[in-house]
Amino acid sequence: MSNWTEMSAVQPVVSKMLINSLKRDRISHAYIFQGARGTGKAELSRLYAKSIFCKNRTGAEPCNDCKDCRRIDSGNHPDLHWIIPDGASIKNEQILKLQKEFSYTGMESERKVYVMENADKMTANASNRLLKFLEEPGAYTTAILLTENSQALLQTIQSRCQILALQPLQEGQFAELLNSEGISQSSARLLSQLTNNYEEAMEISGQEWFAKARKLVVQLVEVLETRPNEALLFVHSQWMPVMKDREMQQLALHLLLLWFKDIIYLYADRPDSVIYIQEKDRLENSLRHWTRQRATDCLQSIMEAKRQLDQNVHPALVMEKLTLQMQR
Amino acid sequence: MKFVIQRDRLLASIQDVMKAISSRTAIPILTGMKIEAKEDGITLTGSDSDISIESFIPKEEDGIVYVEQIEPGSIVLQAKYFPEIVRKVPMNAVEIESDGQLNVTIRSGSAEFKLNGQDADEYPQLPKLHSEDSFELPADLFKNVIKETVFAVSTQETRPLLTGVNVRVQDDQLHFVATDSHRLASRQIPISAAFDFQNVVIPGKSLTELNKILDENQDPVEIRITNNQILFRTKHLYFLSRLLEGNYPDTSRLIPNESKTVLQIDTKELLRSIDRASLLAKENRNNVVKLVTQESGKLEISSNSPEVGRVVEEMSVEEISGEELRISFSAKYMMDALKVIESEQVKIEFTGAMRPFLIRPTDDEDLLQLITPVRTY
Numbered sequence: 001m002s003n004w005t006e007m008s009a010v011q012p013v014v015s016k017m018l019i020n021s022l023k024r025d026r027i028s029h030a031y032i033f034q035g036a037r038g039t040g041k042a043e044l045s046r047l048y049a050k051s052i053f054c055k056n057r058t059g060a061e062p063c064n065d066c067k068d069c070r071r072i073d074s075g076n077h078p079d080l081h082w083i084i085p086d087g088a089s090i091k092n093e094q095i096l097k098l099q100k101e102f103s104y105t106g107m108e109s110e111r112k113v114y115v116m117e118n119a120d121k122m123t124a125n126a127s128n129r130l131l132k133f134l135e136e137p138g139a140y141t142t143a144i145l146l147t148e149n150s151q152a153l154l155q156t157i158q159s160r161c162q163i164l165a166l167q168p169l170q171e172g173q174f175a176e177l178l179n180s181e182g183i184s185q186s187s188a189r190l191l192s193q194l195t196n197n198y199e200e201a202m203e204i205s206g207q208e209w210f211a212k213a214r215k216l217v218v219q220l221v222e223v224l225e226t227r228p229n230e231a232l233l234f235v236h237s238q239w240m241p242v243m244k245d246r247e248m249q250q251l252a253l254h255l256l257l258l259w260f261k262d263i264i265y266l267y268a269d270r271p272d273s274v275i276y277i278q279e280k281d282r283l284e285n286s287l288r289h290w291t292r293q294r295a296t297d298c299l300q301s302i303m304e305a306k307r308q309l310d311q312n313v314h315p316a317l318v319m320e321k322l323t324l325q326m327q328r
Numbered sequence: 329m330k331f332v333i334q335r336d337r338l339l340a341s342i343q344d345v346m347k348a349i350s351s352r353t354a355i356p357i358l359t360g361m362k363i364e365a366k367e368d369g370i371t372l373t374g375s376d377s378d379i380s381i382e383s384f385i386p387k388e389e390d391g392i393v394y395v396e397q398i399e400p401g402s403i404v405l406q407a408k409y410f411p412e413i414v415r416k417v418p419m420n421a422v423e424i425e426s427d428g429q430l431n432v433t434i435r436s437g438s439a440e441f442k443l444n445g446q447d448a449d450e451y452p453q454l455p456k457l458h459s460e461d462s463f464e465l466p467a468d469l470f471k472n473v474i475k476e477t478v479f480a481v482s483t484q485e486t487r488p489l490l491t492g493v494n495v496r497v498q499d500d501q502l503h504f505v506a507t508d509s510h511r512l513a514s515r516q517i518p519i520s521a522a523f524d525f526q527n528v529v530i531p532g533k534s535l536t537e538l539n540k541i542l543d544e545n546q547d548p549v550e551i552r553i554t555n556n557q558i559l560f561r562t563k564h565l566y567f568l569s570r571l572l573e574g575n576y577p578d579t580s581r582l583i584p585n586e587s588k589t590v591l592q593i594d595t596k597e598l599l600r601s602i603d604r605a606s607l608l609a610k611e612n613r614n615n616v617v618k619l620v621t622q623e624s625g626k627l628e629i630s631s632n633s634p635e636v637g638r639v640v641e642e643m644s645v646e647e648i649s650g651e652e653l654r655i656s657f658s659a660k661y662m663m664d665a666l667k668v669i670e671s672e673q674v675k676i677e678f679t680g681a682m683r684p685f686l687i688r689p690t691d692d693e694d695l696l697q698l699i700t701p702v703r704t705y
Contacts, residue, residue, distance in 0.1 A: 071450055074357075075355070076450045077355070078452040109556075
């Protein structure tokens with residue numbers, strides 16, 4: 001999405017607000033763009049940065065052809081600073097560097113923009129340092145913090161930023177797009193739940209472990225239903241060897257989450273929303289094993305497990321705890 | 329783009345430009361070196377976004393032809409490989425050519441390198457400094473000014489502005505001031521041209537780099553200032569630095585204009601004596617040394633670390649007047665200040681044990697060092 005017309009089609013409200021801020025020259029010193037994965041936070045901030053830096057802007061539209069626009073696309077613009085988590089979190093030193101950067105005058109223009117992806121991943125130290133610097137912004141500095149959950153940011157940071165919430169994507173739309181690209185309908189439905197990014201979806205669907213993970217999820221549920229005593233063994237001998245890193249663990253847990261979500265859908269009498277459509281029989285079968293209350297409990301346990309993975313708890317421990325909770 | 333260039337001249341320029349290039353930069357293009365060919369010569373540019381260095385190689389100078397067969401154009405080459413290649417090519421003439429697809433060919437004798445370049449449009453544009461506001465200083469004087477002030481800048485990033493040297497014009501004098509809030513170094517130089525610019529803060533690190541690049545000679549350095557960058561220009565070298573943003577604190581009020589005790593003393597002797605006393609001063613306790621005036625008209629310099637031991641030294645002074653005094657201060661700050669003073673004698677003016685004191689060379693009113701004392705019991 002390289003212009004506001006396209007952006008308005010996906011995110012009408014936020015686009016309108018930003019376009020107006022550009023037209024009236026009332027750009028705020030700090031924004032939080034909040035929205036689920038794939039809602040276009042990064043693209044939106046890139047577009048906004050272009051509009052700020054582009055010298056041939058017509059209305060709010062950047063030209064996409066001048067040096068500034070081209071360098072923003074290639075990541076070479078000297079006055080646009082893009083911060084991504086270094087490993088699992090945004091570290092104090094990264095903010096320190098940013099702070100130093102902003103005590104200097106701009107390289108080319110007097111304007112400076114910084115974009116921070118996954119701003120909620122800032123360490124406590126980093127947040128406090130950033131806060132200090134949000135409090136005394138330079139005259140021509142704009143901060144854009146991207147996050148999936150603005151509540152995860154410090155209250156004091158939230159209160160200093162203009163919070164713009166991006167709309168969630170239309171459900172089903174993305175799945176249809178994937179389907180039209182030759183991905184089977186069942187996979188497309190699953191993938192659209194895992195990501196909203198087209199390239200990422202294509203990449204995941206091509207990986208061998210994705211197929212394995214799907215199978216493992218179904219197997220795990222089956223083991224839990226029929227031979228609960230073997231569940232721990234199953235996790236150790238089958239599950240863990242396949243899920244090699246945290247990212248895979250997260251996605252696999254998400255797949256498991258979707259299974260229980262499906263059970264709830266069936267209880268709620270909304271069979272159209274079911275995601276594992278090719279496993280309908282098994283799901284029906286599952287209904288006999290999981291009461292509505294138990295399924296909700298499981299959902300909660302899985303969410304908890306996902307959070308713990310994020311907090312660097314050892315994956316094996318997380319999985320063991322989860323299986324024990326689900327066995328009950 | 330195409331040209332044939334003398335290797336040695338090119339290498340010299342590359343070495344200057346490389347000083348600005350760092351492998352750890354936020355912007356990928358800055359790991360490269362920009363090469364621009366124009367009808368009148370070749371310009372090399374390197375930058376780490378804080379400082380940028382441009383070196384110009386004229387087509388011909390003093391009858392020596394450096395560059396031939398110029399076809400204008402520009403390209404960015406990886407700074408990791410390009411200098412090494414130029415250093416090791418077999419012949420003195422090096423041909424550099426780029427096609428429209430950013431492929432660069434470097435030929436010398438029988439060797440041929442093909443490098444992938446990057447688009448020069450991606451490179452940051454350095455400000456075009458056409459402003460009339462410029463002034464000139466001889467390189468050696470300027471180097472001296474840097475040496476006399478830059479050591480006093482703060483090394484902590486908590487107050488970023490203090491990591492720079494403040495430059496301003498007042499009463500036909502150019503003032504350079506650096507302080508880390510515990511000490512201050514100030515230097516004035518008269519400027520002839522009526523010249524007016526806003527007060528700027530130049531990062532200390534940039535000045536240190538500049539000091540390394542400037543030659544010790546009388547050649548003029550031209551200084552120009554724009555809103556966000558400052559340019560230092562010698563004959564073929566452009567040195568650009570970003571400035572620090574903010575209002576520099578007013579330091580003139582810090583400097584006491586009266587004094588209660590005045591000493592005149594031999595610079596070198598005092599420096600050596602402080603140095604000796606500091607041997608037993610603890611680094612984690614600010615390197616404190618104590619200075620006491622004695623009735624005999626001598627000075628006692630001492631330092632005491634209960635765990636280590638004690639040193640006392642008596643020193644004769646050239647001249648002493650005013651009240652008796654007992655004062656403690658950081659030996660490091662004192663030595664830093666004395667090291668940059670070249671005159672044989674210094675005058676030290678105290679206004680009590682709790683007030684900052686001034687150190688000036690006796691033969692030069694324009695240099696001033698201020699140190700705040702340390703409270704001891």
